[in-house]
Amino acid sequence: MVRRALAVVLFVGLFWTSASASARPAAGGYQGPVIVSGAVGQFYGYLTPAMVVQRSGELTYANFDIVQHDVVQDVKVDGVFNKKRKGKWCKGFGKTECPLFWSARAGLAETVPVQGLQNLEAGQIYSFYCTLHPGMKGKLAVTD
Numbered sequence: 001m002v003r004r005a006l007a008v009v010l011f012v013g014l015f016w017t018s019a020s021a022s023a024r025p026a027a028g029g030y031q032g033p034v035i036v037s038g039a040v041g042q043f044y045g046y047l048t049p050a051m052v053v054q055r056s057g058e059l060t061y062a063n064f065d066i067v068q069h070d071v072v073q074d075v076k077v078d079g080v081f082n083k084k085r086k087g088k089w090c091k092g093f094g095k096t097e098c099p100l101f102w103s104a105r106a107g108l109a110e111t112v113p114v115q116g117l118q119n120l121e122a123g124q125i126y127s128f129y130c131t132l133h134p135g136m137k138g139k140l141a142v143t144d
Contacts, residue, residue: 032058035114035128035138041065042133049138055122059114059140063106069136070106071114073099074127082119100126101140117142 032054036047041063053059061071075081075097082090082098090098101116120126122144130136 032060034060034062034111035071036062036064037069037130037136038064039066041069041130041136042067043135045136046138050141051138052141052143053117053120055120055142055144056118059101059117060111061103061106061114062111064109066108068105068107068132069130070112070132071101071103071128071138072131073101073116073140074129074137075099077127082116084119101128105132 033051034048035051038044038047041047042065051059061069063069075093078100080100081096082100093099099116100119101114103114104112106112120140120142122142124142126140126142128138128140
């Protein structure tokens with residue numbers, strides 16, 4: 001089982017290396033760091049569980065798993081939430097549970113922008129997770 005998992009991770013790593021340029025849209029595409037999930041991410045988590053991003057910069061989520069995943073700030077761990085509650089994103093969350101940043105769900109070989117980075121404070125570290133697979137967790141450090 002461990003050998004099979006290692007082989008899958010290596011395959012996804014090779015695929016990511018060769019496909020990273022083509023996975024992003026060319027003109028007007030996303031720039032900046034990329035949070036990545038690979039095969040069987042629901043069991044092994046994100047391939048990039050730690051990320052550094054500039055406040056109000058750009059961040060992309062790329063999924064190379066056959067099941068959907070997303071990236072959402074973990075309000076329960078961080079203890080801070082989006083008090084403005086702007087947009088339809090907050091409708092699925094309680095009054096004190098709306099995340100500061102989030103992405104749409106992404107399927108196999110899809111990339112989506114992580115939104116809400118303007119809500120973050122430089123010098124802080126935030127937690128994130130997949131809403132479909134809460135065992136997938138990561139940290140996002142924010143710089144100026």
